Amino acid sequence: MSPESQLAARDLTVRPCTDRATWDGLVNALGGHPLQLWGWGELKAAHHWRTERLLVSEGETVLGGAQVLYRGLPWPLKSLAYISRGPVCAPEDAERVLAAVGRAVREAHGSVALVAEPDWEAGSAGERGLAAAGFRRAESTILIPRTLILDLTLSEDDLMAGMSRTTRANVRKNLRGGLEFRTVATEAELDQVLAIYRETAARAGFGIHEDRYYRDIWRFLGEDSPVVAAFDGDQVVAFVWIAKSAGTAFELYGGVNAAGQKARANYGVKWAAFTAMKAAGCTRYDLNGLLNDGISDFKKQFAQHEDLLAGTWELPLSPFYSVYSTGMPIARRTLLQGRRAAKAAVRRARGAAGRARQLLQR
Numbered sequence: 294m295s296p297e298s299q300l301a302a303r304d305l306t307v308r309p310c311t312d313r314a315t316w317d318g319l320v321n322a323l324g325g326h327p328l329q330l331w332g333w334g335e336l337k338a339a340h341h342w343r344t345e346r347l348l349v350s351e352g353e354t355v356l357g358g359a360q361v362l363y364r365g366l367p368w369p370l371k372s373l374a375y376i377s378r379g380p381v382c383a384p385e386d387a388e389r390v391l392a393a394v395g396r397a398v399r400e401a402h403g404s405v406a407l408v409a410e411p412d413w414e415a416g417s418a419g420e421r422g423l424a425a426a427g428f429r430r431a432e433s434t435i436l437i438p439r440t441l442i443l444d445l446t447l448s449e450d451d452l453m454a455g456m457s458r459t460t461r462a463n464v465r466k467n468l469r470g471g472l473e474f475r476t477v478a479t480e481a482e483l484d485q486v487l488a489i490y491r492e493t494a495a496r497a498g499f500g501i502h503e504d505r506y507y508r509d510i511w512r513f514l515g516e517d518s519p520v521v522a523a524f525d526g527d528q529v530v531a532f533v534w535i536a537k538s539a540g541t542a543f544e545l546y547g548g549v550n551a552a553g554q555k556a557r558a559n560y561g562v563k564w565a566a567f568t569a570m571k572a573a574g575c576t577r578y579d580l581n582g583l584l585n586d587g588i589s590d591f592k593k594q595f596a597q598h599e600d601l602l603a604g605t606w607e608l609p610l611s612p613f614y615s616v617y618s619t620g621m622p623i624a625r626r627t628l629l630q631g632r633r634a635a636k637a638a639v640r641r642a643r644g645a646a647g648r649a650r651q652l653l654q655r
Contacts, residue, residue, distance in 0.1 A: 305389060307397040310346040310358065319348070319358055319381060321539035326378035326412040329360045330538060332514035333377070337362050339509050343372075347397055349382070349390045357382025357390045359409075361398060366405065369613050374404040378412040378436065378543075387413075387422025391608070395426065399610040405617045407608040410436050412541070420603040428606035437582030438604040441592055445542070445571040445578055452567060460560060460594040467523070467561025474565035477520040477532070483511060485529040486520055486548070493548035497588065510534075510545070518545070519573075521566040523558040531558035533566040542570035544581045563595060
């Protein structure tokens with residue numbers, strides 16, 4: 294952290310927030326991302342993380358904040374701190390807010406590093422604030438910065454016009470057909486969604502969490518995490534699962550079963566998700582990452598552009614940062630993975646810590 298950032302951080306007060314209404318009010322008032330909402334922090338706290346919400350104030354004015362997640366690491370590394378799609382602040386306040394949060398995390402927890410993946414465009418004032426606060430760009434990412442964000446302030450006709458011609462035809466066919474598109478409302482319907490997601494993951498070859506994780510999203514986020522589904526009678530055939538704040542809808546998961554594939558319901562349910570979030574007052578819809586795969590090719594049919602966010606940045610907080618950065622690359626890749634990967638990171642971390650102790654004793 295630069296001397297200027299240190300001085301800027303000292304001018305600010307950092308205190309924990311323990312009230313859900315206060316925290317979510319700040320996130321929504323400042324245009325924060327749904328992964329900064331209280332419910333998302335509660336979800337992560339139930340699955341191998343510690344969660345802390347920090348408010349950053351100048352005098353009586355709250356400039357912003359950050360929901361920080363902590364993953365424990367072996368001595369002497371202590372922990373890794375992570376801000377998912379945060380902090381929450383105006384981009385022009387990024388340097389001061391990030392510097393203040395970094396100082397607070399270092400002093401209270403002694404974490405080896407603070408990782409941030411903000412919801413700011415590449416090249417923006419927010420990204421420049423990251424660099425000014427002492428953050429370094431990280432090679433390995435957790436959330437994918439290359440994505441597709443729809444402008445929900447556009448009319449439905451304009452949103453439709455941005456799609457490929459075949460996609461428009463498939464959506465319109467769905468809307469004229471016998472499928473019903475609505476939000477999942479019961480545990481029984483959620484059971485169907487989870488069965489479809491397991492089927493989709495097996496077919497596409499990607500890993501998923503155990504069902505309890507998704508049920509906890511449903512429980513902790515509640516109305517902030519709607520599941521929009523295509524129904525054939527009382528049977529779910531396709532779905533899109535979303536997390537939403539006041540301004541941003543963020544697509545978490547999606548899936549379609551064999552019957553839904555035959556009906557091409559994955560097109561109609563996407564459109565239903567867009568329009569539902571537009572009606573809910575969201576102004577942007579993030580389809581959550583583009584890779585070079587079939588799922589990304591499907592996403593790209595819904596618009597003729599791509600977006601690039603700032604990416605992953607790290608702030609060193611400990612003398613052992615070099616040990617972490619060189620000896621623990623797997624740890625950074627396990628931030629959002631399950632217990633098995635975390636245990637593997639711990640084993641590697643212990644080896645790295647042992648090598649560090651040997652170096653310090655020389």
